[in-house]
Amino acid sequence: MLQVQDHSIRPLTTAHLAQTMSLLALSNQELREKVLAEVAKNPALELVEERVCPGCQRKLHSRGPCPACSSQAPQDHAIVFLSPRDFTRPSTGRQLEETPPEQEPAAPEDIAIHVLQQLAADLLPEDRRLAAYVLSSLNEEGFLQDAPAYLARATSSTLTQVGRVLDMISHADPPGLATEGPRQALLVQLDILEDQSPLVGLARQILESAFAELGRRDFERIAVLVAAPVAQIRLAAAFIHDNLNPYPARAFWGSGRQPAGADPNVYHQPDIQISRPQTENGGPLVVEIFAPIAGWLRVNPLFRQAAQPAAEGQSEEWTKHLERASLFVKCLQQRNNTMRRLMQILVADQGEFIRSGDRFLVPMTRAKVADRIGVHESTISRAVAHKSVALPNGRIIPLTRFFDRSLSVRERIKELVGAEPQPLTDDQIAALLRREGVRVARRTVAKYRAIEGILPARLRHRRAIPAAAGI
DNA sequence: CTATGGCACGGATT
DNA sequence: AATCCGTGCCATAG
Numbered sequence: 153m154l155q156v157q158d159h160s161i162r163p164l165t166t167a168h169l170a171q172t173m174s175l176l177a178l179s180n181q182e183l184r185e186k187v188l189a190e191v192a193k194n195p196a197l198e199l200v201e202e203r204v205c206p207g208c209q210r211k212l213h214s215r216g217p218c219p220a221c222s223s224q225a226p227q228d229h230a231i232v233f234l235s236p237r238d239f240t241r242p243s244t245g246r247q248l249e250e251t252p253p254e255q256e257p258a259a260p261e262d263i264a265i266h267v268l269q270q271l272a273a274d275l276l277p278e279d280r281r282l283a284a285y286v287l288s289s290l291n292e293e294g295f296l297q298d299a300p301a302y303l304a305r306a307t308s309s310t311l312t313q314v315g316r317v318l319d320m321i322s323h324a325d326p327p328g329l330a331t332e333g334p335r336q337a338l339l340v341q342l343d344i345l346e347d348q349s350p351l352v353g354l355a356r357q358i359l360e361s362a363f364a365e366l367g368r369r370d371f372e373r374i375a376v377l378v379a380a381p382v383a384q385i386r387l388a389a390a391f392i393h394d395n396l397n398p399y400p401a402r403a404f405w406g407s408g409r410q411p412a413g414a415d416p417n418v419y420h421q422p423d424i425q426i427s428r429p430q431t432e433n434g435g436p437l438v439v440e441i442f443a444p445i446a447g448w449l450r451v452n453p454l455f456r457q458a459a460q461p462a463a464e465g466q467s468e469e470w471t472k473h474l475e476r477a478s479l480f481v482k483c484l485q486q487r488n489n490t491m492r493r494l495m496q497i498l499v500a501d502q503g504e505f506i507r508s509g510d511r512f513l514v515p516m517t518r519a520k521v522a523d524r525i526g527v528h529e530s531t532i533s534r535a536v537a538h539k540s541v542a543l544p545n546g547r548i549i550p551l552t553r554f555f556d557r558s559l560s561v562r563e564r565i566k567e568l569v570g571a572e573p574q575p576l577t578d579d580q581i582a583a584l585l586r587r588e589g590v591r592v593a594r595r596t597v598a599k600y601r602a603i604e605g606i607l608p609a610r611l612r613h614r615r616a617i618p619a620a621a622g623i
Numbered sequence: 624c625t626a627t628g629g630c631a632c633g634g635a636t637t
Numbered sequence: 638a639a640t641c642c643g644t645g646c647c648a649t650a651g
Contacts, residue, residue, distance in 0.1 A: 518636070533637055555636095557642085577626060593644050598627065608627065610651075 168479055172486040177534035180423040184444035187484070191449070196459075196470070196477035198452035199445065264288060270324045275317075282307045283317050286330060294329045295337070334398035335363050341396045354380060354388040366392070422542035424495065424551070426506055437506060437544070439495045441488070449484060451477045493525050494535050498554050505554075506543055511564060515557040561590055562600045569601075575609040 178186060191197045264287035268275075275283055285307050291297045296318075298306070304314045321330040327344050328337030342356050358366055362374040366389060374389075375382045425440045451474065459470035498521075504512035518536065522529040539551040553559065568581055576584070578597040585592055592600075601608070 529635090530637070537637080579626075595627090595644055595646095596642095599643075602628090610626070 168483060168486070171479065172483045172490075173531070173534060175483050175487045176490060176531065177537050179538040179540070180442055180444045182538070183487075187445055187449065190480055194473050194477050194480070196452055196455045196473040197480065198450055198455070200448050200450060267321060267324050267326075267329065271320055274320065279309075279313060279317050282309050282313060283321065286314075286317060286321060290330060294326065296330055296332055328397065335359055338392065338396045338398055345396075351384075351388045351391045354378070354384060355392050358385065358388055358392070422548050423539040424491075424541040426499065426541060426543055428507070428544040437499050437503060439499055441491050441495060449481055451481055490525070490527065490531065490535050494521065494532065497521055497524060502554055505560075509563075511560050511567075513554070513556065513560045515560070516555060517557075518555055558596075558600060558603075561585065561592060562604055564588070564590070565597065565600050566604055566606070569606055569612070575612040577609045 175183065175186070187199075191199050264284070267287060268283065271283060282303075286296075286303060289296075289298055289303070300311060300314045300318065303309075304311050307314075318330055322328060322337075322340045323344060328340045331337045331340055338359050339356065342352055342359070345352055357378045357380075358374055362377045366374060374385045378385070423442055425442065427438050427440070428436070455470070455477075456474060459474055499506065501516060502513060505514070518532040519529045522532040525532070536551045536555065540548050541551050542548045564585065565581060568576060568584060578601065579594050582592055582594045582597045585597070598608075606612070
């Protein structure tokens with residue numbers, strides 16, 4: 153039911169504990185940077201790219217236990233670029249659900265001006281108007297909304313002109329702008345990187361013939377499609393993730409405004425993925441806790457050997473490195489362990505929520521979970537912070553959502569209000585909820601209404617579409 | 624008098 | 638220790 157690696161390691165020292173705590177609170181993205189930094193400065197740490205079975209040292213080609221000796225393989229998931237599905241918005245209900253505001257396109261004009269300025273020199277005078285028109289016609293993601301033929305007609309230009317201008321725009325600063333979609337944007341960006349890496353060719357091949365598979369991280373399948381070894385595919389995927397941006401316009405907006413750090417609303421790469429391989433009816437849920445790095449980390453055995461026979465001058469520094477390295481590795485394992493146990497409980501308790509939606513979220517507190525796992529509640533707090541999880545239906549939500557005590561009730565209120573012919577007062581709603589076994593104060597109903605953007609009964613009159621307009 | 628929004632207290636989170 | 642969230646109490650708009 154849960155496929156994750158596990159080395160149960162208990163805290164040993166206060167230093168260990170402290171570091172585990174700080175690592176626990178990091179998202180994958182942040183952890184990745186942390187790990188790379190640590191590896192860079194500590195020679196005793198070794199990042200092993202190949203997946204090797206810890207038991208028999210055989211190379212592994214697929215997930216799961218080693219086929220030869222069946223010991224658990226280290227958890228390893230290459231970090232892949234965000235697939236389109238990673239951005240899936242809850243489009244089911246008519247309400248805007250979670251995913252709050254999402255950075256407003258600051259001002260589309262900004263990006264247009266930015267691009268026009270770059271192109272000013274190279275742009276033929278007769279193409280100017282066309283370029284401006286094209287830039288203004290892009291959708292919020294920076295992609296083309298209209299077919300080239302349409303653009304040509306609208307500006308009475310020739311198709312060649314349009315093609316030329318589109319080409320120039322897409323290769324300008326936020327590269328990939330004015331393309332048809334994420335895939336085309338990525339391809340254009342590859343053009344620009346042409347000679348940067350030997351992986352470009354393979355990456356292009358993947359984008360062209362296995363884009364959907366890439367989104368699903370189905371490396372085995374990709375390998376078949378493009379006839380290349382899986383290891384290569386992983387490298388190429390990592391390259392794509394690290395160097396390309398499927399939504400060029402977002403990068404542009406993001407650059408000037410949000411300082412990247414603060415819990416952005418756009419979840420690029422989920423830290424955890426819950427899927428349900430057995431189609432339909434209750435198959436088991438599979439939880440994948442993504443590792444921040446493809447490959448795994450260990451204390452370099454050679455370094456350990458080398459440091460061993462020494463007690464002399466320099467070895468002191470080496471010993472320090474060794475200690476720090478092994479501490480770091482243990483902390484990472486501790487982190488994995490905590491995350492794994494946390495997810496076990498979440499899946500067990502909230503299976504219905506995961507499968508069927510917000511209404512079935514049962515209220516639970518971090519404290520209770522902490523109790524069951526046997527750790528301090530602040531540990532759970534950290535474990536849950538800054539993480540995102542992809543549900544089987546493709547939605548990506550913050551892990552803290554599992555602890556939202558009011559979500560299911562708010563959901564129910566939305567339903568009640570949406571369904572009832574007569575405007576229900578807060579008291580009536582509270583009564584209805586109580587009948588369903590939900591004990592909430594009338595005052596609280598009012599608060600939830602406010603949160604959901606539902607007007608008070610008085611103003612709701614008739615058939616008011618709970619449009620969350622305004623703002 | 625009834626339905627709501629404002630303010631403040633107590634427990635949960637960070 | 639600093640904050641956030643659910644509630645109770647109270648004043649105010651209908």
